[in-house]
Amino acid sequence: MGHTLQILILGLCLGGVYALMACGLSLVFGVMRIVNLAHPSLIIAGAFISYWCFTLFGIDPILSLPISAAILFVIGLILYKLVFEKEARSAKYSEMTVLLTFAVAMVVDGALGAMFSNTQRVTSPDYATDAFFFGTIFLPKGQLYAGLISIAIIIGLVAFLRYTRLGYAIRATSQNRAAAELLGVNVNFVSLISFGIGVGLAGAAGSLVSFVFSFFPAKHWEWIAILMSLVVLGGMGSVQGTVIGAFLLAVISAFVGAYAGATWSTMTFFVALFVILLVRPQGLFGEKPEHV
Amino acid sequence: MSELLRVSGVVAGYGSGPAILNGSDLTVEPGKIHCIIGPNGAGKSTLLKAIVGILKPREGEVVFEGERLNGMRPDQVLRRGIAFVPQERALFPKMSVRENLRMGGFVLDDRVELQRRIDEVLERFPVLKERADQLAGTMSGGQQQTLSMARAMLLRPKIVMLDEPSLGLAPKIVQDMFDIMKMLRDEGATILLVEQNAMMGLKNSDWGVVLDLGRTLFEGPAKEILSDPRIQELYLGGRSSAAA
Numbered sequence: 152m153g154h155t156l157q158i159l160i161l162g163l164c165l166g167g168v169y170a171l172m173a174c175g176l177s178l179v180f181g182v183m184r185i186v187n188l189a190h191p192s193l194i195i196a197g198a199f200i201s202y203w204c205f206t207l208f209g210i211d212p213i214l215s216l217p218i219s220a221a222i223l224f225v226i227g228l229i230l231y232k233l234v235f236e237k238e239a240r241s242a243k244y245s246e247m248t249v250l251l252t253f254a255v256a257m258v259v260d261g262a263l264g265a266m267f268s269n270t271q272r273v274t275s276p277d278y279a280t281d282a283f284f285f286g287t288i289f290l291p292k293g294q295l296y297a298g299l300i301s302i303a304i305i306i307g308l309v310a311f312l313r314y315t316r317l318g319y320a321i322r323a324t325s326q327n328r329a330a331a332e333l334l335g336v337n338v339n340f341v342s343l344i345s346f347g348i349g350v351g352l353a354g355a356a357g358s359l360v361s362f363v364f365s366f367f368p369a370k371h372w373e374w375i376a377i378l379m380s381l382v383v384l385g386g387m388g389s390v391q392g393t394v395i396g397a398f399l400l401a402v403i404s405a406f407v408g409a410y411a412g413a414t415w416s417t418m419t420f421f422v423a424l425f426v427i428l429l430v431r432p433q434g435l436f437g438e439k440p441e442h443v
Numbered sequence: 444m445s446e447l448l449r450v451s452g453v454v455a456g457y458g459s460g461p462a463i464l465n466g467s468d469l470t471v472e473p474g475k476i477h478c479i480i481g482p483n484g485a486g487k488s489t490l491l492k493a494i495v496g497i498l499k500p501r502e503g504e505v506v507f508e509g510e511r512l513n514g515m516r517p518d519q520v521l522r523r524g525i526a527f528v529p530q531e532r533a534l535f536p537k538m539s540v541r542e543n544l545r546m547g548g549f550v551l552d553d554r555v556e557l558q559r560r561i562d563e564v565l566e567r568f569p570v571l572k573e574r575a576d577q578l579a580g581t582m583s584g585g586q587q588q589t590l591s592m593a594r595a596m597l598l599r600p601k602i603v604m605l606d607e608p609s610l611g612l613a614p615k616i617v618q619d620m621f622d623i624m625k626m627l628r629d630e631g632a633t634i635l636l637v638e639q640n641a642m643m644g645l646k647n648s649d650w651g652v653v654l655d656l657g658r659t660l661f662e663g664p665a666k667e668i669l670s671d672p673r674i675q676e677l678y679l680g681g682r683s684s685a686a687a
Binding site for chain 1: 495497503517518522527529533534535536537538542545546547549550
């Protein structure tokens with residue numbers, strides 16, 4: 152019982168981090184139909200910002216999270232303006248964005264590799280290797296803090312989307328772009344800001360990832376498959392679905408890792424991706440592509 | 444005849460493709476229901492899109508209350524008082540009825556006024572009030588169409604344009620839609636609709652416009668159009684069905 156509870160707790164903590172890593176990807180797809188393959192490479196860029204803030208200035212990665220998010224937000228705005236805006240009205244936009252974001256991922260990977268080499272790194276604040284103990288159960292502080300902060304950021308994001316005027320505009324644009332435009336929403340501005348927010352969330356996730364996982368520039372190739380499986384399971388474009396998908400798969404993979412060995416843990420995500428695409432391609436909370 | 448909207452000699456089409464409208468004319472009077480009829484491909488929906496700014500007229504002009512609308516974006520046209528409900532209803536399926544209504548007043552800066560108008564619309568349409576927190580995508584076709592029309596009314600537009608409001612609805616529900624339009628007309632709204640079910644549309648309208656091959660063939664009181672033998676033969680399925 153205690154062992155099962157322990158695995159569940161670890162899975163839930165990681166689920167929070169995965170959710171934050173993936174919800175920016177989901178938001179960007181939902182609003183702009185951009186399949187952002189560069190998302191994990193931008194998470195790694197965020198991780199490097201926190202890493203260097205900690206290494207050079209001693210700034211805790213949790214405190215440097217806003218810095219990382221803000222820098223990545225601006226990078227997101229620039230990227231959207233330079234790479235995606237001109238193609239936004241193209242009939243093959245989604246397909247083109249796969250190639251474009253793949254190219255962006257290569258550039259980010261190459262730039263980070265050239266600057267910092269492909270050495271494994273991890274930010275090491277004291278709590279990253281500490282834990283709370285409750286009898287036989289332990290709670291790693293780093294994973295717990297990362298999970299809780301991720302959940303807090305996601306709650307903030309959902310509240311922003313649900314209760315603010317810009318949030319309404321973002322949700323409306325993601326559900327029916329033409330209708331939103333007819334009602335006076337500046338969909339180009341909404342797309343720009345949404346992309347910025349999505350990439351900003353990658354920056355925030357990167358700060359947390361920097362002390363939960365070891366990372367290096369080429370690590371994003373491993374993460375993209377994991378993140379895509381979370382987003383596809385939840386339903387492409389559904390932030391809430393992505394969050395639930397992240398918790399579900401993180402817990403399942405924790406159990407698989409504990410009982411079948413760590414090698415099989417990652418397989419959980421790929422198997423889930425195959426199964427969901429075969430059985431319910433729209434995901435758990437997505438809808439078939441049709442408008443009202 | 445007083446005019447609210449005038450369309451003169453409009454030529455328009457999609458992208459660089461051939462023109463769908465080849466010199467369409469239209470006059471909209473305040474406080475009436477106007478129905479545009481015509482065969483498939485006549486340019487009925489295209490005409491509404493050209494008025495609302497989704498398509499840019501290549502020639503001709505669209506004048507609303509003395510102001511030329513040519514070249515304006517849809518939101519600019521909306522702010523001037525022309526609301527448009529497209530064929531596919533254009534709702535936000537994962538938003539509730541209340542949230543859809545809120546989007547209808549997106550251009551309103553006064554939040555208190557917006558809330559007041561949402562409450563007012565919900566009072567006027569009990570079927571929506573009962574479902575205020577229901578997701579739009581889970582409602583029936585008739586309820587969705589009612590929501591589209593209610594949402595269009597939120598900004599108190601001077602003209603509401605409806606593209607095929609009866610599409611995909613059961614006959615009983617279609618009559619309910621027309622009854623709502625008449626109610627709105629009686630409250631002072633002006634309605635311009637495109638209707639594939641020409642007979643039904645004209646019977647419930649004050650003014651009719653016959654469009655074919657992108658040109659306006661005839662404009663006049665709906666009753667006159669209904670009783671015109673030539674129009675009956677060509678566009679209303681023959682004399683017997685028109686009389687029915």
